Amino acid sequence: MNADSYIHGNxxxxxxxxxxxxxxxxxxxxxxxxxxxxxxxxxxxxxxxxVLMHAAGAREALSSIRRLLPVVxxxxxxxxxxxxxxxxxxxxxxxxxxxxxxxxxxxRISMRFIAxxxxxxxxxxxTRSGTIIAGLRFxxxxxxxxxxxxxxLRFIPYLGALFSQIRDSMxxxxxxxxxxxxxxxxxxxxxxxxxxxxPDTASALEExxxxxxxxxxxxxxxxAPHLFTQFVFGAxxxxxxxxxxR
Amino acid sequence: MVEAEITFSYREGExxxxxxxxxxxxxxxxxxxxxxxxxxxxxxxxITGSVPEYSGGNLEGHVMIDGVDVLGLPVPxxxxxxGRVSQNSDDMxxxxxxxxxxxxxxxxxxxxxxxxxxxxxxxxxLFSLLQYRHVSSSELSGGEKRRLLLAVLFAVDPSLxxxxxxxxxxxxxxxxxxxxxxxxSRRSILVLGSHPLPEYEGVFDRILMLEDGRAxxxxxxxxxxxxxxxxxxxxxxxxRDLLIERRHRSIGGEGFCLSVPSFDLREGExxxxxGGNGSGKSSFARVLSGLLQEASGTVQVNGQSLQCSKRRRTxxxxxxxxxxxxxxxxxxxxxxxxxxxxxxxxxxxxLFGLSPxxxxxxxxxxxxxxxxxxxxxxxxxxxxxxxxxxxALPYHESQKALSCYLEAGSGVLVITHDRAFADSLGARCYxxxxxxxxxx
Numbered sequence: 001m002n003a004d005s006y007i008h009g010n011x012x013x014x015x016x017x018x019x020x021x022x023x024x025x026x027x028x029x030x031x032x033x034x035x036x037x038x039x040x041x042x043x044x045x046x047x048x049x050x051v052l053m054h055a056a057g058a059r060e061a062l063s064s065i066r067r068l069l070p071v072v073x074x075x076x077x078x079x080x081x082x083x084x085x086x087x088x089x090x091x092x093x094x095x096x097x098x099x100x101x102x103x104x105x106x107x108r109i110s111m112r113f114i115a116x117x118x119x120x121x122x123x124x125x126x127t128r129s130g131t132i133i134a135g136l137r138f139x140x141x142x143x144x145x146x147x148x149x150x151x152x153l154r155f156i157p158y159l160g161a162l163f164s165q166i167r168d169s170m171x172x173x174x175x176x177x178x179x180x181x182x183x184x185x186x187x188x189x190x191x192x193x194x195x196x197x198x199p200d201t202a203s204a205l206e207e208x209x210x211x212x213x214x215x216x217x218x219x220x221x222x223x224a225p226h227l228f229t230q231f232v233f234g235a236x237x238x239x240x241x242x243x244x245x246r
Numbered sequence: 247m248v249e250a251e252i253t254f255s256y257r258e259g260e261x262x263x264x265x266x267x268x269x270x271x272x273x274x275x276x277x278x279x280x281x282x283x284x285x286x287x288x289x290x291x292x293i294t295g296s297v298p299e300y301s302g303g304n305l306e307g308h309v310m311i312d313g314v315d316v317l318g319l320p321v322p323x324x325x326x327x328x329g330r331v332s333q334n335s336d337d338m339x340x341x342x343x344x345x346x347x348x349x350x351x352x353x354x355x356x357x358x359x360x361x362x363x364x365x366x367x368x369x370x371x372l373f374s375l376l377q378y379r380h381v382s383s384s385e386l387s388g389g390e391k392r393r394l395l396l397a398v399l400f401a402v403d404p405s406l407x408x409x410x411x412x413x414x415x416x417x418x419x420x421x422x423x424x425x426x427x428x429x430x431s432r433r434s435i436l437v438l439g440s441h442p443l444p445e446y447e448g449v450f451d452r453i454l455m456l457e458d459g460r461a462x463x464x465x466x467x468x469x470x471x472x473x474x475x476x477x478x479x480x481x482x483x484x485x486r487d488l489l490i491e492r493r494h495r496s497i498g499g500e501g502f503c504l505s506v507p508s509f510d511l512r513e514g515e516x517x518x519x520x521g522g523n524g525s526g527k528s529s530f531a532r533v534l535s536g537l538l539q540e541a542s543g544t545v546q547v548n549g550q551s552l553q554c555s556k557r558r559r560t561x562x563x564x565x566x567x568x569x570x571x572x573x574x575x576x577x578x579x580x581x582x583x584x585x586x587x588x589x590x591x592x593x594x595x596x597l598f599g600l601s602p603x604x605x606x607x608x609x610x611x612x613x614x615x616x617x618x619x620x621x622x623x624x625x626x627x628x629x630x631x632x633x634x635x636x637x638a639l640p641y642h643e644s645q646k647a648l649s650c651y652l653e654a655g656s657g658v659l660v661i662t663h664d665r666a667f668a669d670s671l672g673a674r675c676y677x678x679x680x681x682x683x684x685x686x
Contacts, residue, residue, distance in 0.1 A: 005382075006342050128346070129346055130346050165570055168537050169573065172535065172537070173625060174558060189573030189574050190573070196607055205340065206295065206296070207294050207321060207324075208325065209351050209354030211320075212355070215354045215355075216353050216357060216359070
């Protein structure tokens with residue numbers, strides 16, 4: 001499960017210490033779920049994407065965000081069908097297909113999904129895995145839990161990389177006259193590979209000694225410049241954002 | 247001292263090993279040669295614990311290492327008794343950087359930070375990985391990944407090293423270096439291989455082969471010259487003034503830059519490409535097959551420039567790691583995904599010696615390579631690139647697959663580190679030196 005998630009850089013977010021960065025990430029996710037106005041949600045989704053563009057470059061940011069598109073498309077295709085009450089936007093005969101409320105529900109969920117995913121992508125794109133583990137340990141999380149959390153954080157980019165690999169592989173099998181890549185075999189292959197990855201990762205972790213008693217912490221965080229100020233910013237910025245857009 | 251007797255079956259009654267005995271003296275270096283699917287990787291995984299823990303199956307017997315039966319230990323507790331380098335490097339790489347990959351097992355051993363740092367420096371230097379310290383392991387070439395896994399094993403330094411086809415994918419210089427490291431080691435080392443390599447000469451105390459479930463002394467066999475019925479075509483694949491760039495985005499530095507002034511391959515012709523680890527052989531193959539965009543230059547067929555999408559339908563690319571191309575549940579699913587008729591699928595199954603009911607997850611690395619060859623054979627591409635196809639397969643199996651393509655009229659480019667195998671093909675030779683591809 002070695003997707004290349006970290007992108008080298010020297011942006012302010014790269015230099016933001018991992019401890020306040022983790023606090024900021026957590027608060028941002030909570031706030032994204034508390035905002036209900038459409039412009040607030042739109043901003044909550046757009047802000048991490050813009051910071052990611054600044055930190056990693058537009059190409060990397062767009063390629064990361066593009067991985068979220070299939071889920072967003074599925075949300076817009078199926079969510080409006082779930083809530084049919086309200087002002088009709090699309091009807092066939094007497095049957096209401098899409099309502100304003102259904103559309104707004106899909107919009108709210110998709111914006112929260114983008115906000116959550118992109119702020120996590122921002123974290124792993126600008127922070128090395130070992131540093132994230134050390135940051136989590138600062139909050140008194142046990143080593144094994146910190147390690148598993150850091151692996152889980154890389155799961156979304158890994159799945160993105162896996163899908164690109166499958167798409168490449170399937171595109172090499174295309175017959176003359178066909179374009180793109182075969183969607184159904186690719187989706188089946190993706191599910192098989194993602195499920196197979198779980199025991200493979202677990203066995204590799206165990207063979208490397210994960211779960212042995214007496215494991216040592218190799219990495220500890222030292223003092224960072226202006227750490228207190230960074231903590232204040234990490235906590236205050238999401239709160240200001242919430243007050244501004246609520 | 248290693249002393250083992252193992253009986254194992256994945257399914258009731260279908261034995262992989264039946265009272266299989268293995269004994270090694272302290273510090274003894276043994277090479278075990280066996281064809282794909284004979285259970286080499288299963289043997290390695292039984293000793294280190296992931297079989298049957300994560301695969302299922304019935305295991306009986308014992309594996310005594312330093313007087314301890316490791317089969318009775320939980321998997322993480324076996325780490326200081328036995329460790330392995332997996333044939334499929336991607337299976338074992340878990341962390342975003344080279345350094346973290348080495349730190350993790352050492353931390354689990356409970357070593358103090360100063361010792362961990364010392365060992366990291368030592369193995370990074372031993373395997374020339376210092377410049378990749380903060381590079382993402384997914385950005386490494388196949389040979390570099392193999393060196394990283396070797397570095398992890400040497401850093402942990404268990405009593406028994408198991409190297410599963412670890413010479414494959416390494417350049418000749420690194421094979422020689424690994425040979426000398428094994429020779430100089432005081433640990434017991436078991437190397438598993440599918441064919442003899444020139445670099446094995448003088449390295450091992452004993453060379454064994456698997457025969458009827460027993461390890462018996464190895465009988466030397468030479469490499470036959472490739473024979474096939476020639477069938478020339480009219481098309482020619484060429485590259486002109488190509489520039490290929492790849493950068494390590496995890497450190498913001500340049501990975502490599504490869505320049506290809508001129509490359510040509512005709513239908514029905516065979517050519518070989520040699521070059522060190524990380525020199526850009528696979529990237530060149532990805533450009534020819536349309537999976538990677540060149541920085542400048544052109545790829546042409548009969549003088550006409552080809553877009554990436556068109557290249558994918560013209561050039562078959564059998565990747566170095568077959569599992570990067572096999573994702574569907576069974577052999578039959580994979581072969582049918584090519585759109586071939588049932589008759590063609592049956593023909594490919596028999597030609598490449600495959601069972602239709604085989605599950606991809608249960609296939610050995612070598613068998614997966616044969617399936618990869620069968621799959622692209624069914625697509626009838628005029629050109630094919632075999633990226634280190636000879637690793638994990640006996641020579642005659644690799645040659646058989648190549649001759650199927652050549653007899654069907656495909657032009658074949660073989661990327662290999664094995665000079666003896668390259669010579670047996672009697673092919674035109676290209677090589678990458680100093681960032682430039684040229685004819686030998």
